[in-house]
Amino acid sequence: MRKxxxxxxxxxxxxxxxxxxxVKDFQNEIKNLNLNCDYGIAPSSxxxxxxxxxxxxxxxxIISAQDAHFEExxxxxxxxxWSQIKDIGIKYSxxxxxxxxEMFGDNNTVVNKKTSKLLEEKIVPILCVGESLEDRExxxxxxxxxxxxxxxxxxxxxxxxKDLVIAYEPIWAIGTGKSATSQDAEDMCAEIxxxxxxxxxxxxANKIIILYGGSVNEKNGKEYLSQNNIDGxxxxxxxxxxxxxxxxxxxxx
Ligand code: PEP
Numbered sequence: 001m002r003k004x005x006x007x008x009x010x011x012x013x014x015x016x017x018x019x020x021x022x023v024k025d026f027q028n029e030i031k032n033l034n035l036n037c038d039y040g041i042a043p044s045s046x047x048x049x050x051x052x053x054x055x056x057x058x059x060x061x062i063i064s065a066q067d068a069h070f071e072e073x074x075x076x077x078x079x080x081x082w083s084q085i086k087d088i089g090i091k092y093s094x095x096x097x098x099x100x101x102e103m104f105g106d107n108n109t110v111v112n113k114k115t116s117k118l119l120e121e122k123i124v125p126i127l128c129v130g131e132s133l134e135d136r137e138x139x140x141x142x143x144x145x146x147x148x149x150x151x152x153x154x155x156x157x158x159x160x161x162k163d164l165v166i167a168y169e170p171i172w173a174i175g176t177g178k179s180a181t182s183q184d185a186e187d188m189c190a191e192i193x194x195x196x197x198x199x200x201x202x203x204x205a206n207k208i209i210i211l212y213g214g215s216v217n218e219k220n221g222k223e224y225l226s227q228n229n230i231d232g233x234x235x236x237x238x239x240x241x242x243x244x245x246x247x248x249x250x251x252x253x
Pocket of ligand 1 (some may be wrong): 009169173174175176177213214215216234235236237238
């Protein structure tokens with residue numbers, strides 16, 4: 001049985017005082033709730049430590065990075081390495097988010113290096129894949145996404161992959177208010193699971209956590225998470241407000 005996982009991606013949002021106010025509201029809202037899901041937040045890297053500390057009374061919450069460089073250290077101005085992330089006790093990182101692929105040159109080769117390094121270092125990669133509207137409308141979505149997945153996993157062995165989390169995020173549904181139908185999301189997540197089965201066998205495929213991301217909120221969350229192959233959500237906009245985020249956790253947990 002795969003446990004549900006909901007991760008909020010704060011992207012380049014929130015200052016220290018906004019984080020503190022989120023944590024206060026969040027802790028207040030989840031008090032007395034027995035949430036049967038794993039959940040977490042991915043703040044900007046500059047506030048990873050601060051957010052972790054702010055949540056020190058919550059031993060359940062996952063604090064995730066939004067990206068991690070595959071090199072240990074060196075001349076990569078503006079980047080944070082996997083080793084720095086590990087050094088501050090962070091155990092998860094989003095990898096290959098479409099915004100990084102589109103704006104920061106994270107192509108399939110880079111995504112493969114990051115995914116592979118994180119797995120080697122026992123940091124859970126939340127590997128994002130997803131097609132553009134053009135690919136969806138021309139009927140190429142399945143091929144595009146399975147190819148992205150295949151390329152991200154080059155060289156990764158069966159004994160390394162079990163901790164991987166995959167997030168299917170159609171680019172056209174991110175931050176747009178447009179969401180994929182639950183059936184379309186389920187079909188793609190089933191396709192992804194099937195690809196994992198072809199590459200690594202049924203047992204691993206049945207254990208891998210696959211999230212859907214793209215304008216998920218407390219109104220549509222339950223519908224997505226009731227699909228067989230959708231094990232959780234990667235949530236942008238609806239994770240910025242503590243009350244809305246907890247409402248989402250409540251409906252899906
Ligand atoms: C995301 O940033 O990964 C995302 C899914 O954003 P939103 O929920 O706002 O569409």
